[in-house]
Amino acid sequence: QHELIIFNISNRIKKLEKDAQVFQEILDSIQSSDGILWASPVYYMLVPANYKRFIELISEKDVEHLFKNKHTAFLTTSIHSFDHTAHNYIHGICDDWDMRFAGSFSADMYDLLKAEERKRLCCFAANFFEEIKKNTLYSKNYMPVIWRDFKYVSGESGSGAETEKKKILIVTDANDRQTNLGRMIERFKSSFSFEIEVVNLWDIDIKGGCLGCIQCGYDNQCVYKDKDYYIEFYNTKVKAADILVWAGTITDRYLSSRWKLFFDRSFYNGHQPSLKGKQIGFIISGPLSQIPNLRQIMEAYVEGQQANLCGFATDEYGDSQGIDNLLQNLAERLVQFADSSYIKPPTFLGVGGLKIFRDDIWGRLRFPFRSDYVAYKKYGVFDFPQKEHTTRMQNAIMLLLSKAPIFRREVNKRMKDEMIKPLQKVLDD
Numbered sequence: 523q524h525e526l527i528i529f530n531i532s533n534r535i536k537k538l539e540k541d542a543q544v545f546q547e548i549l550d551s552i553q554s555s556d557g558i559l560w561a562s563p564v565y566y567m568l569v570p571a572n573y574k575r576f577i578e579l580i581s582e583k584d585v586e587h588l589f590k591n592k593h594t595a596f597l598t599t600s601i602h603s604f605d606h607t608a609h610n611y612i613h614g615i616c617d618d619w620d621m622r623f624a625g626s627f628s629a630d631m632y633d634l635l636k637a638e639e640r641k642r643l644c645c646f647a648a649n650f651f652e653e654i655k656k657n658t659l660y661s662k663n664y665m666p667v668i669w670r671d672f673k674y675v676s677g678e679s680g681s682g683a684e685t686e687k688k689k690i691l692i693v694t695d696a697n698d699r700q701t702n703l704g705r706m707i708e709r710f711k712s713s714f715s716f717e718i719e720v721v722n723l724w725d726i727d728i729k730g731g732c733l734g735c736i737q738c739g740y741d742n743q744c745v746y747k748d749k750d751y752y753i754e755f756y757n758t759k760v761k762a763a764d765i766l767v768w769a770g771t772i773t774d775r776y777l778s779s780r781w782k783l784f785f786d787r788s789f790y791n792g793h794q795p796s797l798k799g800k801q802i803g804f805i806i807s808g809p810l811s812q813i814p815n816l817r818q819i820m821e822a823y824v825e826g827q828q829a830n831l832c833g834f835a836t837d838e839y840g841d842s843q844g845i846d847n848l849l850q851n852l853a854e855r856l857v858q859f860a861d862s863s864y865i866k867p868p869t870f871l872g873v874g875g876l877k878i879f880r881d882d883i884w885g886r887l888r889f890p891f892r893s894d895y896v897a898y899k900k901y902g903v904f905d906f907p908q909k910e911h912t913t914r915m916q917n918a919i920m921l922l923l924s925k926a927p928i929f930r931r932e933v934n935k936r937m938k939d940e941m942i943k944p945l946q947k948v949l950d951d
């Protein structure tokens with residue numbers, strides 16, 4: 523009834539970058555299609571780096587117009603950890619390209635095994651086909667991202683962010699020092715009286731994206747091993763720093779796919795926080811405040827690492843002097859928080875994310891991710907409430923007693939006082 527043509531864009535990305543004819547085949551197919559289904563695993567709260575690279579290629583080749591008015595939907599598999607940010611991202615891209623975004627479907631990685639979930643997927647597909655036929659229109663979710671034409675020129679060099687003990691590393695994908703990002707990095711560096719190391723992701727030999735082979739699950743050994751420089755870089759430079767500054771330019775609705783490659787390849791650390799206790803700051807060129815989804819990804823990433831997000835310095839609304847101040851303050855904050863070893867408490871992003879990992883690593887993913895299991899056990903991550911025996915006992919007693927109306931009346935009267943009683947005791951002591 524319908525013809526489905528599948529293009530695997532991720533594992534052929536190098537060919538697609540080089541071979542215009544192969545790329546054209548995809549474009550021709552897009553042009554003649556009635557609907558486009560994006561399909562991808564969720565990798566680090568987004569799509570994999572190579573998948574993102576394909577989206578960049580569409581923009582670089584200026585062929586977004588081929589997607590205009592096409593009905594589209596997005597299908598992912600994941601363990602539901604920040605699948606919504608991946609969905610927001612693709613939805614945003616589709617809105618940017620004036621596509622007709624019918625909806626997204628976030629399947630758990632093993633949903634296909636369940637008859638109920640297969641039925642749900644078929645229903646989603648049937649609705650998608652029906653809406654293509656009816657030419658349904660949808661309101662957009664995302665406003666276009668508007669860049670300001672602004673050249674940042676730093677004023678006086680900074681000073682005053684002093685630390686003798688802390689190791690600071692800036693990682694960037696800035697290719698050119700004569701860009702806002704390049705100049706922001708230079709200004710940031712000048713806040714310190716000593717030389718700060720800057721590593722450019724383009725100078726690091728990275729042979730390819732994460733293969734998703736999970737061979738690292740056993741003992742954190744990546745299949746790439748010493749075939750490229752990534753693992754050594756991450757182990758000896760990134761993990762060794764106390765203060766990390768990620769510097770990048772917004773590319774579509776994220777950073778560049780090179781940055782995404784950096785995050786994806788760190789998966790050999792499994793679901794363990796490889797940057798625990800570090801101070802992290804972002805220097806971003808581009809309209810970050812217009813992309814709250816990206817900000818949420820960055821916040822969730824840092825919380826997931828059990829690190830401390832010191833802040834963002836962007837070039838989006840300041841005048842040059844304002845940006846100088848932002849960079850100076852970021853430098854000082856990074857040092858100040860590092861000196862006091864401050865890690866702010868996690869929000870829902872970190873707490874909720876860890877509960878998903880905790881359950882899956884204890885349960886269905888324990889076997890391939892043996893190393894995570896061992897680490898989680900060692901660091902007390904398996905804090906299931908079933909283990910809280912006192913609480914369980916209290917609950918049982920109180921629930922039994924509360925069957926009596928007279929007891930419930932007394933509880934209702936004293937509820938607030940009793941709730942704050944243990945906290946009051948701490949304050950009184």
Ligand SMILES: Cc1cc2nc3c(=O)[nH]c(=O)nc-3n(C[C@H](O)[C@H](O)[C@H](O)COP(=O)(O)O)c2cc1C
Binds near residue numbers: 566567601602631734
């Ligand atoms: C590098 C990498 C990053 C991942 N990041 C996430 C993530 O952020 N959220 C999530 O729910 N699952 C994540 N996963 C799990 C995959 O999304 C999930 O296993 C998916 O079903 C894999 O699909 P595939 O078998 O088609 O590759 C990640 C897996 C890998 C290998």
